[in-house]
Amino acid sequence: MPYHKDKQQAFQAAQQGFEQAIDANQERMTSIGKEEYGKELAHLTQEMNEAFAQIDKALEVASEHQFDQLKQYQNDLQSIMKDIQTNQ
Template sequence: MPYHKDKQQAFQAAQQGFKQAIDANQERMTSIGKSEYGKELAHLTQEMNEAFVQIDKALEVASEHQYDQLKQYQHDLQSIMNDVQKTQ
């Protein structure tokens, strides 16, 4: 597989992982104070872990533009993690 295609696929996987983590966080936020909060928090944790792994892999082969975007994804996910820790 050509190097460019690897970069693009890795970036797309990281993008998808980031979106799934953002969606899981939205679900967690809507479940605050409800009985399903624990389940949503566990789901968010799983999605966050997967997203961080995908982002780390993509950073290894990223172009300069992709690198900047991936670093922003990491920063955004870290902000969510910090928010979760504050609310516990």
């Protein structure tokens, strides 16, 4: 049973990291053209790095359903990164 608990905890940490990165991206988007944009971009970068690390860790122990969801989180975060690179 501890293995199942570890899988669930890893998934929840990845999910939380993903949500925090999404929130940080929303803050970045609202600061476009404003003085605090650089600060928000740095915060987003930190949240993205943490989310990717948590997702990678969770992928190691994920169930099939969790694996698919985690891959979707990765794809969504990569889309945000491409958007940032395209619009700089």
